Amino acid sequence: MADMAYWEAIRRAHDEELAHDRMVIAMGEDIGVAGGTYKATSGLYQKYGAERIIDTPISENSYTGIGIGASMAGLRPIIEIMSINFALLALDTLINAAAKIRYMSGGRASCPIVMRTPGGTAHQLAAQHSARLARMFMSTPGLRVVTPRGPLDAYGMLKSAVRCNDPVIIIEHESMYNMRGEVPDEESFRPLEGAEIVRAGTDVTLIGYNYSVHLCLAAADKLASMGLSAEVLDLRALRPIDRDTIRRSVEKTHKVVIAEEDEAAVGVGAEIISVIIEECFFALDAQPVRVHAADVPVPYNRLLEKAAIPNADDVLAAALKVLGRV
Amino acid sequence: MKADDQKRLLREMIFYRRFEERSFEAYMERKIGGFLHLYSGQEAVATGVLEKARCGHDYVITGYRDHVHALKAGAPPREVMAELYGKVTGSSRGRGGSMHIFDPSVNFMGGYALVGQPFPLAAGLALAAKHKGTDQIAICFLGDGANNQGTFHETLNMASLWKLPVLFVCENNLYAIGTRIDRSSAVIDQYKRVGAYNIPSSQHDGQDIDVVMAAARTAIDHVRGGSGPYFIEFMTYRQRGHSMSDSNAYRSKEEERQWAERDPIKIYGDRLKKAGILTDKDIADLEKSVLDEIENEVVRFAEESPEPRVEDLNKYCLDDQPNPQWIGPLVQGDQHG
Numbered sequence: 001m002a003d004m005a006y007w008e009a010i011r012r013a014h015d016e017e018l019a020h021d022r023m024v025i026a027m028g029e030d031i032g033v034a035g036g037t038y039k040a041t042s043g044l045y046q047k048y049g050a051e052r053i054i055d056t057p058i059s060e061n062s063y064t065g066i067g068i069g070a071s072m073a074g075l076r077p078i079i080e081i082m083s084i085n086f087a088l089l090a091l092d093t094l095i096n097a098a099a100k101i102r103y104m105s106g107g108r109a110s111c112p113i114v115m116r117t118p119g120g121t122a123h124q125l126a127a128q129h130s131a132r133l134a135r136m137f138m139s140t141p142g143l144r145v146v147t148p149r150g151p152l153d154a155y156g157m158l159k160s161a162v163r164c165n166d167p168v169i170i171i172e173h174e175s176m177y178n179m180r181g182e183v184p185d186e187e188s189f190r191p192l193e194g195a196e197i198v199r200a201g202t203d204v205t206l207i208g209y210n211y212s213v214h215l216c217l218a219a220a221d222k223l224a225s226m227g228l229s230a231e232v233l234d235l236r237a238l239r240p241i242d243r244d245t246i247r248r249s250v251e252k253t254h255k256v257v258i259a260e261e262d263e264a265a266v267g268v269g270a271e272i273i274s275v276i277i278e279e280c281f282f283a284l285d286a287q288p289v290r291v292h293a294a295d296v297p298v299p300y301n302r303l304l305e306k307a308a309i310p311n312a313d314d315v316l317a318a319a320l321k322v323l324g325r326v
Numbered sequence: 327m328k329a330d331d332q333k334r335l336l337r338e339m340i341f342y343r344r345f346e347e348r349s350f351e352a353y354m355e356r357k358i359g360g361f362l363h364l365y366s367g368q369e370a371v372a373t374g375v376l377e378k379a380r381c382g383h384d385y386v387i388t389g390y391r392d393h394v395h396a397l398k399a400g401a402p403p404r405e406v407m408a409e410l411y412g413k414v415t416g417s418s419r420g421r422g423g424s425m426h427i428f429d430p431s432v433n434f435m436g437g438y439a440l441v442g443q444p445f446p447l448a449a450g451l452a453l454a455a456k457h458k459g460t461d462q463i464a465i466c467f468l469g470d471g472a473n474n475q476g477t478f479h480e481t482l483n484m485a486s487l488w489k490l491p492v493l494f495v496c497e498n499n500l501y502a503i504g505t506r507i508d509r510s511s512a513v514i515d516q517y518k519r520v521g522a523y524n525i526p527s528s529q530h531d532g533q534d535i536d537v538v539m540a541a542a543r544t545a546i547d548h549v550r551g552g553s554g555p556y557f558i559e560f561m562t563y564r565q566r567g568h569s570m571s572d573s574n575a576y577r578s579k580e581e582e583r584q585w586a587e588r589d590p591i592k593i594y595g596d597r598l599k600k601a602g603i604l605t606d607k608d609i610a611d612l613e614k615s616v617l618d619e620i621e622n623e624v625v626r627f628a629e630e631s632p633e634p635r636v637e638d639l640n641k642y643c644l645d646d647q648p649n650p651q652w653i654g655p656l657v658q659g660d661q662h663g
Contacts, residue, residue, distance in 0.1 A: 066446045105421070218630075
């Protein structure tokens, strides 16, 4: 086991996959000579050269399209988009092309690309650098969407994504690149499907993904100190959603809180509540509660930003509400 | 060029014209649905350019007016017609339709409805060829309207910067649906727009297949020789509307008549007759053999083919046989952090 930062785990996955298969390339803004905004590709330009670690101009839609075209001819491009906000520029090639080409060719063509992009609020980056947008990708058939919560999944899911034959969106988080965790020394893979019970409990299920799993874990600690047992479920993949694991947890605890960093409307929580209602409505003892961002563009001011984004106390308060403790 | 090849090229263009006109009839009979964009009048461009490419080896990609590019690239005509009919035997198994013909078995990488989207996809195909060290090139056919998309500028910049083996073929038919080029482009000559990206470009008559082939030869040699991208503009004209619902109200009968005189099949047929290679009777025989083939081999196959099974609705959305090592299931309690 090695203790490493989230960015180091991503870098290691790149390195191993680039070494494993010459068809793997990486492309994005500042990923080569500059080493990557979040260091996720640092040193790889020197090791693999400009032909495989491609610094792109600021042309998100077209360099994503170039990656897609290359993938149709056998390459395995890992495309970095510096911020998920900028991924909006690439929605045409991503959603109109990558997500649909396998289907509209009757399975005769495929686009095995990986798109990595951080989607989350950091510190006072204001509205155009703080979008989350997971809900936009999770609603698109033809894509896989995963949300690693720590170094182990950041490493193992990227490796699986490179080898998988479908287009995979990996949503990272600007506040998580320095988060540390253990990753096995030997090469390993983490599956692109399946929710994970991160902490077992009996009184309430706290559901999160990516950064919000950590809010759920912090809330679970506080609940434990109050003698309440929370189960924490990491969705891991937003597309497809693991309905079985959600159902089994709800059938055990009968109470649910869903924590998302995004705004609530047409979002992850809305979808998960629908899944619960469809799968196990009669297992519920209380109405589910969503913890989510305020319905505004993310503000710059420190106090306003803090007020706009959910924290562990918000998850705790929601849990106490569904437990009837307030 | 040998006389046999010249006769073959004339027959090919006649075949493409009849294929399009026959699909128009099937559309009117409601056997073909959706949008149908016909290539009639522009045959010399795809036929001439791809005659000089290595079809089946080079990558070809285009927009939604894609039947003839697919056919010349090597897609079986019966499968293209079956696709228009939405049949499971179609090029795209009935999932794509007229605008999305695919045949990767001959490296025809698809028709796309988003105007300008094939620019980066073509550059990506070229990037892959270059990375693999093959001598393949990518050929991207698009209309003049596509040049007003951001992907045009973004892709030309990267294709030139990275010296990608991609040939951009602009089929300038003067209209972006119903908006004439002088009302949508600040620069009328499209090949001049490319100069800013340090890419060689030229403009030619797209109605004369001999002119098209000569221009294509130069451009393809440049691209295959490793000198980076090339952009050729061919001046052409679609004889039919943009698609089936087009009233053609935006252009004059006189303009249509003038371009009809420059019909690429007529130009080439007249030339072959003048050279003593074909007689009027030979051409009539060609026409008849084309009609027979389209009716008996192409349309019949499409009509008699089965529909896709409704049970297969979800097929092809993702890889149908994924490797469980990458996908799952996840073993609970396996987490490390």
